[in-house]
Amino acid sequence: MTTEEKVGQLIQPFGWQAYDHRDGKIELTDSFKEQVKRGGVGALYGTLRADPWTGVTLETGLSPAEGADAVNEIQRYAIENSRLGIPLLIGEECSHGHMAIGGTVYPVPLVIGSSWNVDLYREMCRAVAKETRAQGGAVTYSPVLDVVRDPRWGRTEECFGEDPYLIGEMAVAAVEGMQGQSLASEDSVAVTLKHYVGYGSSEGGRNAGPVHMGWRELLEVDLHPFRKAVEAGAASIMPAYNEIDGVPCTVNKKLLDDILVGEWGFDGMIITDCGAIDMLAAGHDIAEDGQEAAARSLEAGIDMEMSGEMFGKHLLNAAAAGKLNLEALDRAARRVLTLKFRLGLFEQPYGNARLAGELIGSEEHRKLARQLAAEGAVLLKNEGAALPLSADDCGVIAVIGPNADNGYNQLGDYTSPQPAGRVATVLAGLQARFADEPGRVLYAPGCRIRGEDREGFPFALETAAKADTIVMVVGGSSARDFGEGTIDLRTGASLVTGDSWNDMDCGEGIDRLSLRLSGVQLELIQEIHKLGKKLIVVYVNGRPIAEPWIDERADAILEAWYPGQEGGHAIADLLFGDANPSGRLTISIPKHVGQLPVFYNGKRSRGKRYLEADSRPQYPFGFGLSYTEYRYDNLKVSTGVIGTDGEATVTVDVTNAGERAGSEVVQLYISDRASAYTRPERELKGFRKIELAPGETKTVAFRVGAAELEYVGENYERVVEPGAFRILVGGSSVETLEAELLVEKEAGR
Structure with a gap:
C-alpha cells in the first residue's frame, strides 16, 4: 500500500x-x-x-x-x-x-x-x-x-x-x-x-x-x-x-x-x-x-x-x-x-x-421495545395504592402536560425523524385502552417544557375539572428541531407553522444548573392540584428530577425516563396494572441539586449532612416500588471463613407476599469493614431479576469470590485483603439483610 x-x-x-x-x-x-x-x-x-x-x-x-x-x-x-x-x-x-x-x-x-x-x-x-x-x-x-x-x-x-x-x-x-x-x-x-x-x-x-x-x-x-x-x-x-x-x-x-x-x-x-x-x-x-x-x-x-x-x-x-x-x-x-x-x-x-x-421496524421489535419500556419504568411513590387504576373506577381521565402527546419528547437524543402516528405517546396509549369510550380520556398540554408561557393554563384547568383522575405527563425534552411546528396551548391542537418551538433541555451539549422541572411545569401541577382530584405524575425525561413539592403531594409518581416509540403503550400498561412496575433506580435522585454528587457508592468519610438538610437522596440507588410486596428471609453464607483465593455461596429466600405476580430485583452488596486504602461504604457486586407468583418463594444464590472482594490496593494492583466483610442482600441499596464473611490469609502467604 x-x-x-x-x-x-x-x-x-x-x-x-x-x-x-x-x-x-x-x-x-x-x-x-x-x-x-x-x-x-x-x-x-x-x-x-x-x-x-x-x-x-x-x-x-x-x-x-x-x-x-x-x-x-x-x-x-x-x-x-x-x-x-x-x-x-x-x-x-x-x-x-x-x-x-x-x-x-x-x-x-x-x-x-x-x-x-x-x-x-x-x-x-x-x-x-x-x-x-x-x-x-x-x-x-x-x-x-x-x-x-x-x-x-x-x-x-x-x-x-x-x-x-x-x-x-x-x-x-x-x-x-x-x-x-x-x-x-x-x-x-x-x-x-x-x-x-x-x-x-x-x-x-x-x-x-x-x-x-x-x-x-x-x-x-x-x-x-x-x-x-x-x-x-x-x-x-x-x-x-x-x-x-x-x-x-x-x-x-x-x-x-x-x-x-x-x-x-x-x-x-x-x-x-x-x-x-x-x-x-x-x-x-x-x-x-x-x-x-x-x-x-x-x-x-x-x-x-x-x-x-x-x-x-x-x-x-x-x-x-x-x-x-x-x-x-x-x-x-x-x-x-x-x-x-x-x-x-x-x-x-x-x-x-x-x-x-x-426486518426493520418489525412487529417483533416493537413488542421488545414495549417490554423494555415497561420493565425500565420506576414507580417512585404510590400513596394509598393510588395505582394501578381500575377502568371501572377511575372515571374520566385528564391527560395533561407538555409530554402527554409529544412523540419526539419520549424518544431521547440520537433519534431519526418519525412519520406521524408511529410513536405511541401516553395520550395515545390511554386512548387506545378506551377506544370504545372516546369521552373517557381528555387532553390538554397546559404549557411547554421551557418558557414562561401560561396561556394554556385555563384550558388545562378546565379539562382537569371535567375529570375524576388526572395524569400529569411532565419532564424534559431531548428532541432537536425536527420542524414539526408547535402546539396550540389553548386547545391542544397541532400547529404546523414555519416556526417550531425548541423545548430541548437535555441531550448532548445541553447541561443544566438545576434538576428542577424546566419552565412553568411545576406551577401548572400546583394549579391542577388545587382541584383536589387524584393526581398521578408521570415523568418523561433524560435525567433525574428533584422536585420536593411533587414528592410530597402527588398521589403516585412514575419515572418513565425516555421510553421510546412504544412508551405510551407501556406506560398505559403500568398505570392500569397490566404490567407490574419492576424498574429500579440505577441513579440516585437527590432532594436538591446542592447535594450533588449523591451517588450511593461514595466513601464513608464524605459526611452526613448539610446545614439545611441531610445528604441522603430522595430516592436511593436500587429503589423502586411494586404493586406487590416482597419479603427477604434466611440470608446465609455457605461458609463463614474463606481464603483470599476462595469463594462462598450466598443464598437468600425471596417471597412475593402480595396478591399480584411481579418481578423483583435482588441486589447483592459488599462492604469491606477495614482496608489499607479507603473503600466505598458498599458496592453492588451481583443482582438477579426474578419473577414471582403471589405467595411464591424462590431461593436466590450469588457467588462471592476474588472478583467480588478485590480492590485496587498497593502499587495500583488488584488484591483481596484478609479481613471482615459485610454481605448485604435486599431490594435496594438501603434496605438489606446482613451477614458476615471473614477472609483469611492462606498459610505460607
Whole structure:
C-alpha cells in the first residue's frame, strides 16, 4: 500500500454527504467519487443517519430498503474504482436503535439500566444488529459505558447509571448481543465502546469538561465496564473528549497503549469522537496546529478519525515533512483492515434490501421495545395504592402536560425523524385502552417544557375539572428541531407553522444548573392540584428530577425516563396494572441539586449532612416500588471463613407476599469493614431479576469470590485483603439483610 492509501484507511467522512437522493434515485456525489479514486477514504460515518444535525429528513432520507441500496451502490463504487478494491467500513449510531429512518426506537439506556434485565437487553442488541447489518452497517458507536457522577450532564440519558458493576454487566450483554457468534455473520455488527474514559465525571456536569479523579478511582470505577467489555471481545473503542490530570484521552498513551492494549490485550480498532483531534489544538491547546494534533493522536494509538477532517488534511503533509511516525501509520492501517476482514467485508460488503424492508421496524421489535419500556419504568411513590387504576373506577381521565402527546419528547437524543402516528405517546396509549369510550380520556398540554408561557393554563384547568383522575405527563425534552411546528396551548391542537418551538433541555451539549422541572411545569401541577382530584405524575425525561413539592403531594409518581416509540403503550400498561412496575433506580435522585454528587457508592468519610438538610437522596440507588410486596428471609453464607483465593455461596429466600405476580430485583452488596486504602461504604457486586407468583418463594444464590472482594490496593494492583466483610442482600441499596464473611490469609502467604 502507498502512504496515501494507508492514510485513506484511517479517514471516515460523513456518509450522508456521499450521495444525493432525489426523485427516488440515489446518485453518488462527485466529491465522494474523487476521494475514492485517490484511495482517500476507508470508512463512512452515519451513511444512514437522519436527524436535524445531518439535515436528512423523511422527505430526503432513505427507506429501509433504499438505505441498503445506497450502501450497496457506495460499496460497489469503492471496490470497483479504487486501486486495491478495499470495501468501506460503514459506521452507524445505535445507542437505542439504529438511527435510520424506519429503525425501531427503543428506550434510552437509562431505561435499560433501570430494567436490570441483562438478558432482555442482549435480545434488544441482537435486534438492533440485525436491523443495522441488513442495511449494510457494520459497526455501531455504542454502547455508552460512562459512569454518571453529575446528572446535570445532558448525556445522562445515554448511560446505564452510576454503578460500574451494573454498567459492566450491560456492557458484556451489548458485546454478546451486537457481535453475536461471529462478526462476519449477516446479523452482527462490531461495537464501539465509548467514551473511554471518565466522561461522566466532568467538572460541573459540563459536557467534555476536565475530569478530576484519582488513578485508583479511575481503575476501580470508570475503567471497570470497559475492561469487562474488552474481555468479552469488543471490536472497537472510542476515547472521550475530556482530559484527565491534564492529558486529553485522545492522546493518553497510558490509557490507549499501556492499559487498553498492554494490560487488557485489546486487539481492535481505536476511533476518535467527532472533532476530538481538532480539540487538541483548539480547546485543550496541547498542540500548536492541526498537523501536530493529527500526528500526536496517531502516535498515541488512534487508528481512525470520525469525520476524517484532521487526518485528511494533515497526515500526508506530516509524512512529507518527516513528522509522521510511519510505524504508527502501519499499525493503524493494519488494525482497520483487520476489523474489515473480521467483519467479512471482503467477502460480503453489501446490505440486503429485501431483508431490510421486512426486518426493520418489525412487529417483533416493537413488542421488545414495549417490554423494555415497561420493565425500565420506576414507580417512585404510590400513596394509598393510588395505582394501578381500575377502568371501572377511575372515571374520566385528564391527560395533561407538555409530554402527554409529544412523540419526539419520549424518544431521547440520537433519534431519526418519525412519520406521524408511529410513536405511541401516553395520550395515545390511554386512548387506545378506551377506544370504545372516546369521552373517557381528555387532553390538554397546559404549557411547554421551557418558557414562561401560561396561556394554556385555563384550558388545562378546565379539562382537569371535567375529570375524576388526572395524569400529569411532565419532564424534559431531548428532541432537536425536527420542524414539526408547535402546539396550540389553548386547545391542544397541532400547529404546523414555519416556526417550531425548541423545548430541548437535555441531550448532548445541553447541561443544566438545576434538576428542577424546566419552565412553568411545576406551577401548572400546583394549579391542577388545587382541584383536589387524584393526581398521578408521570415523568418523561433524560435525567433525574428533584422536585420536593411533587414528592410530597402527588398521589403516585412514575419515572418513565425516555421510553421510546412504544412508551405510551407501556406506560398505559403500568398505570392500569397490566404490567407490574419492576424498574429500579440505577441513579440516585437527590432532594436538591446542592447535594450533588449523591451517588450511593461514595466513601464513608464524605459526611452526613448539610446545614439545611441531610445528604441522603430522595430516592436511593436500587429503589423502586411494586404493586406487590416482597419479603427477604434466611440470608446465609455457605461458609463463614474463606481464603483470599476462595469463594462462598450466598443464598437468600425471596417471597412475593402480595396478591399480584411481579418481578423483583435482588441486589447483592459488599462492604469491606477495614482496608489499607479507603473503600466505598458498599458496592453492588451481583443482582438477579426474578419473577414471582403471589405467595411464591424462590431461593436466590450469588457467588462471592476474588472478583467480588478485590480492590485496587498497593502499587495500583488488584488484591483481596484478609479481613471482615459485610454481605448485604435486599431490594435496594438501603434496605438489606446482613451477614458476615471473614477472609483469611492462606498459610505460607
